[in-house]
Amino acid sequence: MSVSVLVVDDSAMARKMLIRALPPDWDITITQAANGSEALAQYRQGGIDVMFLDLTMPEMDGYQVLETLRNEDLNCLVIVVSADIQEAAQARVRAMGACAFIKKPVDAERIRTVLKDYGLLV
Amino acid sequence: MTIEFIGEDQREALQEVANIGMGQAGASIAKVLGEFVELSVPQISAVSAAGIPAALAALAGDGVASAVRQAFLGELRGEAIVIFSEHSAHDLAELLACADVLDGPAERELLLDISNVLVGACLGGMAQLLRTTIGFSPLSLLADQVPTSMLLQADEISARCALLVEVRFRLEKRAFRSHLVMLMADDAVAALRRALDRFIEEL
Numbered sequence: 313m314s315v316s317v318l319v320v321d322d323s324a325m326a327r328k329m330l331i332r333a334l335p336p337d338w339d340i341t342i343t344q345a346a347n348g349s350e351a352l353a354q355y356r357q358g359g360i361d362v363m364f365l366d367l368t369m370p371e372m373d374g375y376q377v378l379e380t381l382r383n384e385d386l387n388c389l390v391i392v393v394s395a396d397i398q399e400a401a402q403a404r405v406r407a408m409g410a411c412a413f414i415k416k417p418v419d420a421e422r423i424r425t426v427l428k429d430y431g432l433l434v
Numbered sequence: 435m436t437i438e439f440i441g442e443d444q445r446e447a448l449q450e451v452a453n454i455g456m457g458q459a460g461a462s463i464a465k466v467l468g469e470f471v472e473l474s475v476p477q478i479s480a481v482s483a484a485g486i487p488a489a490l491a492a493l494a495g496d497g498v499a500s501a502v503r504q505a506f507l508g509e510l511r512g513e514a515i516v517i518f519s520e521h522s523a524h525d526l527a528e529l530l531a532c533a534d535v536l537d538g539p540a541e542r543e544l545l546l547d548i549s550n551v552l553v554g555a556c557l558g559g560m561a562q563l564l565r566t567t568i569g570f571s572p573l574s575l576l577a578d579q580v581p582t583s584m585l586l587q588a589d590e591i592s593a594r595c596a597l598l599v600e601v602r603f604r605l606e607k608r609a610f611r612s613h614l615v616m617l618m619a620d621d622a623v624a625a626l627r628r629a630l631d632r633f634i635e636e637l
Contacts, residue, residue: 322475323453325446329637368453368473395457396473398464416454417563 315340315432316359320351320377321366321393326416330393332363333420338362338433348372351385352380360388362432365410369396391426393418439480439597439623450601451560451633452476452616456601459556463603466551467529472604478622482595485626486617487586490517492581493600493613501585502549505571506557508624512596514557514607515576516549517585519611526610530631546573552614556601564629593619597626605614 317340321327327344335341343360345351349372367374372404374392381388392405395416402413412426427433440448453476460471481489490501493518502516523541526548550573561568577585599616618626 323446323450325450325634325637326453329450332637360515368475389472395454397457397461398471399461400464400470416457 313332313339316361317342318345318351318354318360319343320345320348320363320369320374322346322369322371323366326366326393329416330418333418333423335420335424335427335433338427348377348380351377355381355386362391363412364371364391364393367396368394369403370390374405375408378405378410380405382409389430389432439595439620440567440630444627445478446625447630447634448601449476449478451558451563451630452478452599452601454563455556455558455560456603456614458559459552459601460603460632462551462555463548466548467526467605469529469608470606471608474602474604477600478599479598480595481598482554483591483593484588486586486598487583488590489598490515490585490615491582492568493517493602493615494519497578497581498579499582499585500545500578500580501576502545502573504549504553504573506553506616507569507571508561509629510561510568510618511622511625512616513551515586516552517582517613517615517616518545518547519609520579521609522612525605525608529608542575542578546575548612549573552603552612556614557616566629567570569594590591591617593617593621595620 319327319330343354345354365374389408390410391412392410393414397415414422446544456473460473466472467514498520500518523545526544527541556570601614603612
């Protein structure tokens with residue numbers, strides 16, 4: 313069955329860069345959101361399996377999305393994709409429930425490895 | 435005066451490239467200072483030469499600030515200006531554990547050092563993404579604790595108008611605030627547009 317993927321980034325260019333780097337053999341349906349509030353609205357409609365989440369965004373940032381997901385006990389595999397590559401930022405998002413951190417500019421091989429680690433890709 | 439320097443696709447690409455450069459610069463100073471650095475969404479605008487001093491003042495806010503300038507050269511050329519809020523130099527001195535021995539010249543030296551790290555990492559990262567090389571001129575102190583409206587004088591700007599790219603860094607637990615501004619004159623923007631088009635095509 314196709315995996316439902318939500319790509320969250322305020323930059324359309326960044327969403328495009330990420331989508332191009334996803335494995336071509338991964339059976340997915342992609343939806344996109346331009347900020348945290350849109351992402352949560354999409355999420356609440358149901359059926360999102362994996363969320364690729366940017367951190368630095370206007371309106372509602374990635375940290376706030378992680379916090380909301382945690383507070384509302386929402387289940388979703390969140391992979392943070394960020395240009396904020398500070399070690400402390402990586403540790404923070406992991407503590408907040410993100411399962412992996414991918415640095416921008418995104419690397420297709422790194423994405424494949426993360427997806428394999430979580431059994432999303434064989 | 436409205437200046438249409440770059441197209442919408444180019445602006446979006448530049449914003450994302452600046453975002454990645456900013457992230458690398460933020461991680462570099464986080465390591466040097468041992469503090470968490472808060473980043474913002476990069477802002478891009480086109481301004482007339484006469485409007486540049488006011489644009490910088492608007493970024494820096496009220497009060498006094500210091501600024502360091504460094505020219506960059508190559509396919510991409512322009513000037514990087516790093517603006518530091520009033521207490522930034524003192525924060526840097528404290529963080530680098532030399533506050534009690536620091537005088538004015540030594541604090542100014544710290545501003546130059548941190549600017550060097552920020553500009554090198556940010557613009558270096560951007561140049562790498564755009565597959566071009568960039569060189570830097572020596573840094574110089576442009577303004578030392580002056581009212582923000584006086585950071586840059588209109589007669590110090592040779593261009594008719596400029597593209598302004600701004601990223602900001604804040605330390606979570608301190609007063610330190612810094613803005614990195616890239617100014618590219620109108621005649622240098624053509625090369626930037628070409629580099630951005632290449633970048634977009636390769637996506």
